[in-house]
Amino acid sequence: MVFEVCRALRKDATAIPVEILDVIVTSLLSHNRRFCAIANISLVSSRLRLIAFRRYFETLEVRSPRHWDKSCRILGMFNWVRKMRVAASDVQSNMDALSSFGSLRSLEIDFSSDGLSTQKTRCSLLFKSLTADLTVLKLTSLPRIDTALLSLVASRFPSLTTLELSSTERLDKECCWLCFEESSSCTIHSPVPDVFPSIEVLANAYGRALQPLENLEYLFLGVFLSDADVLSCHFDRCASVVISSPRTGFYSSPPFGPDKCVICTAEHGAAVHERERLASGIVEKILPSLKTVGWSSHFSEHGSGADRRTKTTIFCTRTLKVKVDSTR
Known part of the structure; x- marks a missing residue:
């Protein structure tokens, strides 16, 4: 299905309204949240690539410290992410990067790695790096x-x-x-x-x-x-x-x-x-x-x-x- 969509769009992607392109990308991601779902379609045009990335990074689920560090290298992502799920321990290596997520509106943090003695410090460090617009x-x-x-x-x-x-x-x-x-x-x-x-x-x-x-x-x-x-x-x-x-x-x-x-x-x-x-x-x-x-x-x-x-x-x-x- 993805390849058929790509062939159709490649003919004249600029003639298709942005709203329709957005619906197509959203539909693809609703069935598969992995990057491979948009990998091919993002190569069709720069306009479609921007839409695909924006929709893909709308929700960021951090799976590990390594995943967090790699994600933070994608500069455009900071403006796209509106919803994030993360474990507190996964972001401790680069906690300051949280301040760059200016469009973030929904956040879920797992504190299972913390104890009674570390919770207060961890929360203080995390919260001061987050946008106040949550x-x-x-x-x-x-x-x-x-x-x-x-x-x-x-x-x-x-x-x-x-x-x-x-x-x-x-x-x-x-x-x-x-x-x-x-x-x-x-x-x-x-x-x-x-x-x-x-x-x-x-x-x-x-x-x-x-x-x-x-x-x-x-x-x-x-x-x-x-x-x-x-x-x-x-x-x-x-x-x-x-x-x-x-x-x-x-x-x-x-x-x-x-x-x-x-x-x-x-x-x-x-x-x-x-x-x-x-x-x-x-x-x-x-x-x-x-x-x-x-x-x-x-x-x-x-x-x-x-x-x-x-x-x-x-x-x-x-x-x-x-x-x-x-x-x-």
């Missing part, structure tokens, strides 16, 4: 979500309409109970009551920290609003469970969270839902522009499912309603 910011695998981070985000990116911060995906349920428990000790996944004495204090602190964001419409804060000991009690109760086997005698059950524990759900599910409504209502009063507020949650109507992050989304209307949205 409208969408997503920070994933954060070691913690605190008021210092929220205040930094609010002061640096006043134009945000969508903000997603999450730390709960750092919990490792893929290996064993020991890894699950150890990962929970390296993440502030449940700030109540160790960091904040109550849900009201947490919601007020988070809301006030984000108050400068007057255009914010969609907010997701990936922390659990259940008490921290919900998870620790779950470990005490379920990590020692063994399953009998005719071949090996017994083996430990695979790790699972409170969302799949009948006892945890019965004891805490309803109370956590009320906490989520309460916290969302408080945040909504401080940030009247909000349309939705989301939280990570152990407990949802449908459960988290395999390899999913469970979110409880509160729609900010006069009568608050809870919608459970389980997504990657």
Whole structure:
């Protein structure tokens, strides 16, 4: 298909409106985001090459430090990139290059390589190199979500309409109970009551920290609003469970969270839902522009499912309603 398009365009590419060329390139990239999708078509004419590069580099997903360094050598790319996904560790070799992305509007940063002691410094260095015109910011695998981070985000990116911060995906349920428990000790996944004495204090602190964001419409804060000991009690109760086997005698059950524990759900599910409504209502009063507020949650109507992050989304209307949205 690409070769047929190239032959047709080569005859008289200048006679075709730019809008049609743009649609052709967009269609090619919708099926394949690799550079080979536009390699041939970019050779047809200089005008088509510019359109192809602009559309291809509209979204930049940095795969490694080497990929980042090579990408930064493409000077025209800095004006084309509008959406970027990157791991914080991948850009540390040339962090200053971030300041050249003047057209960047949507950014997603993975902090899985950072710890509690490095998060503050890493965020400060990254944010000072980024354009203040971002409208969408997503920070994933954060070691913690605190008021210092929220205040930094609010002061640096006043134009945000969508903000997603999450730390709960750092919990490792893929290996064993020991890894699950150890990962929970390296993440502030449940700030109540160790960091904040109550849900009201947490919601007020988070809301006030984000108050400068007057255009914010969609907010997701990936922390659990259940008490921290919900998870620790779950470990005490379920990590020692063994399953009998005719071949090996017994083996430990695979790790699972409170969302799949009948006892945890019965004891805490309803109370956590009320906490989520309460916290969302408080945040909504401080940030009247909000349309939705989301939280990570152990407990949802449908459960988290395999390899999913469970979110409880509160729609900010006069009568608050809870919608459970389980997504990657």
